[in-house]
Amino acid sequence: QVQLVESGGGLVQPGGSLRLSCAASGRVFSLYTGGWFRIVPGKEREFLAYKSYRDGRALYADSVRGRFTISRDGDKNTVYLQMDSLKPEDTAVYYCAASGRSRPSDSSHYEYWGQGTQVTVSS
Numbered sequence: 001q002v003q004l005v006e007s008g009g010g011l012v013q014p015g016g017s018l019r020l021s022c023a024a025s026g027r028v029f030s031l032y033t034g035g036w037f038r039i040v041p042g043k044e045r046e047f048l049a050y051k052s053y054r055d056g057r058a059l060y061a062d063s064v065r066g067r068f069t070i071s072r073d074g075d076k077n078t079v080y081l082q083m084d085s086l087k088p089e090d091t092a093v094y095y096c097a098a099s100g101r102s103r104p105s106d107s108s109h110y111e112y113w114g115q116g117t118q119v120t121v122s123s
Helices: none
Strands: 002-007 010-012 018-026 033-039 046-051 058-060 068-073 078-083 092-099 117-121
Touching: 002 092, 018 033, 018 092, 018 117, 033 068, 033 078, 046 068, 046 078, 046 092, 058 068, 078 092
Parallel strands: 010 117
Antiparallel strands: 002 018, 018 078, 033 046, 033 092, 046 058, 068 078, 092 117
16 A cells, blocks of 8 residues: 655645645555646546656656656655646646556556645636
8 A cells, every 4th residue: 555645735826836745655655656637626637747666757748748847755755746837727636646557647547546735826
């Protein structure tokens, strides 16, 4: 089992920044790819980014590429999502997830999920 706990959400103005954290515990997190997703009420879960455990390669969705950056700190078993140039349409509940795959771009590829953290972008 891997337990994931997100933090760092909140209210931010358009154009602002937030950094989400996802702290992992349980099994050896270095053997899992960390990913981020979000859900807007009434819409499907949207893949945002992952950072592969195998080679550290990152993949981003078109909607966030160039604005969001995923990173991980192996010593702290934590995955981060730095979000810059935030827009009102980025308002959502953000979830981190862990996958045993090296290239998990679909939510069905993830075995473990956090509880989510709310991000609201509004003036």
